[in-house]
Amino acid sequence: MNQEYIISAYTENHIGLLNRITIIFTRRNVNIESLTVSESALAGISKFTIVINSSEDKVRKIVGQIDKHVEVLKAFYHTNDEMIYQEIALYKVPTTAMMESNRIEKLIRKYAARILEITHEFTAIELTGHKDETQSFFEELNQIGVLQFIRSGRVAITRDPIEKLSEFLKERDKVEAN
């Protein structure tokens, strides 16, 4: 059964790693729904967060292939339920629309969005949440008129109390010490 999976991969911050990882999906004809890469809590180690729709069997094999790569420290996969995750969305609406009625104000209150900037021409609004939330906000806002809309890839942390990567690094140091 296909469902959404979040893949987390910790890698060395080296040139070409992004390509190395994405070709694993390409080769298996799997589409990436969202992808975020940035430095992790540990300096020099990047964290990839990749969202795909897949069967568990397929995601397990993909993670196996990612994990196998020389410059990948560790890769995991989780279902949405197992993680706390967010996406950020930015919306640009005409400032005149704000002035003509209070509909936008009501939407901002309803979604707990916040205003980043107001100019004569436009107002920039930010909302952080799950995709269904940022999407629904977009759809409601767009009934009034949205000039621009952009959503980020996902960032996610596990519900486990311990960082799995630290365990891996400890293991590696233990092996090294022996």
Added chain:
Amino acid sequence: MSTKRITGAQAIIESLICEDVDTIFGYPGGAIMPVYDALYDFIGTVNHVLTRHEQGAIHMAQGYARVSGKAGVCIATSGPGATNLITGIADAMIDSTPLICITGQVASPLLGTDAFQETDVVGISMPVTKWNFQITRTEQIPEIMAKAFYIAQSGRPGPVVIDITKDAQFGQIDFEYKKCTRIRSYVPVPEVSRPMLEQAADLINKAKKPIVLVGQGVILGSAEQELLDFLTKSGIPAAWTLLGLSAMPTDFPLNVGMLGMHGNYGPNTKTNECDLLIAIGMRFDDRVTGDTSRYAKQAKIIHFEIDPAEVNKIIKVDVPVLGNVKQTLPLITELIQEKSYPEWREEFKECDRIEYEKVIKNDLNPEKPGLTMGEVMRLLNEKSNNEGVMVTDVGQHQMVANRYFKFTKSRCCVTSGGLGTMGFGLPAAIGAKLGAPEKVVFSVSGDGGFQMTLQELGVIQQEKIGVKVIILNNNFLGMVRQWQELFFESRYSFTNMTSPDFIKLADSYDIKGKRVTSRDDLAKAVEEMLSDDEAYVLEVVVEKEDNVFPMVPTGASVSDIILESPKVEVES
């Protein structure tokens, strides 16, 4: 360690020497010229073989690596030089062959400018390398070269590409070389799990009809003796995969033959009758498993494997035993009971008798006038010391050679398994001869594959390499033709091939040779070929439309293996 000030190009060669490299294969060109200039000072220390095409260089490096167990090294220039390596890199990747491929690159300021002979080699080779890296600064050379050798040769081996810009080759460094022994993010050999070993031992001790599948992991782990110890104590019949050939002697009493599409009748059918399947260093390739939904469903499965990504990739296993089989086999041998399975083994022998009657007899001692590939193999077995290296190309001859050639020593089978690269044979045999000069090396090719890389005869001539080149000529792309006959209503679409006079061709390279068209001349020609250490081209004109059997048709289950053409059955 004292340091010395040298150029990047010299540092590359010095790094090779620090890794005990004695032979490299390559082809010069613009972006790699500084390295070739540096090589000029190392003539006599590092033996460089000038090939006739970069594909030849990499297949030679593969042949060298497969027989010697050391990383094969090849060098090419940027652009076309590097892209010509790609087939060999992909071949080495899927067959787990350790390789170091050094490619020149345009100077770093020109990267990404579409400069002359610039290609994105790192990008192109990414899906088919274990690791690759572009060196743009001279000071990176020793560390990256050390990493390259470590990665290529440790854990599950594989090819590594090091792309070096021309300016990095020209730059200077204080050279100091330290071998790499650890990379933080890389776990070459997973830790052995004691509970898994115990579970495996339990299954083995309870089994009534177990079978062992031997893969190349045994050879790559140098665990041949450990395998024999395990088999001898356990008493379990063992079949080998194509790449597992030579991991044990052909005549080892528990060896029940080859698995797979053109493997033996016994191990294929018994796969679906056994109660325990013990896979050792193999990856359940589709040519081995046939239809996976009908593969060993009745059996428990144990998988000894170094690469965690291979476990449960194709076949769900009951007990995975991760680790190098060199370590895990002795551990399991300790835990199991000494047993024998006389009745179960008798079942294999019965299969052998059936296969002998239906297939082998006619292959090895044919009564029809046309020569068979099988009888050539029989003669090689009879006339040689059985310690030779069998290097094959891809196709019908590959299956026949590997079915019938007798192996007595490990690392004596070199064949393109996973990728099935036609043109692999001749250059791989040249590399194998340089990697194992004391052994007789047979290069067996069909007329099709031979013509893909025959220019490497020039290397045999120039370097005086005593390879015994056997061309089994059926004037067809035989394996494709066989499929056309069986599955495409004999519509022989572009498989009929005209060949040059191979003996005249050999003569133009100053290589002796003989063309044999009748059975009466064959034995004498084989004897003549083996009478000295020099190169020889033996062309045997074989029956045009012979088929290789047994065969597991694509999509069929291993137990649906056929011993003769379905057409024949209808007629009889």
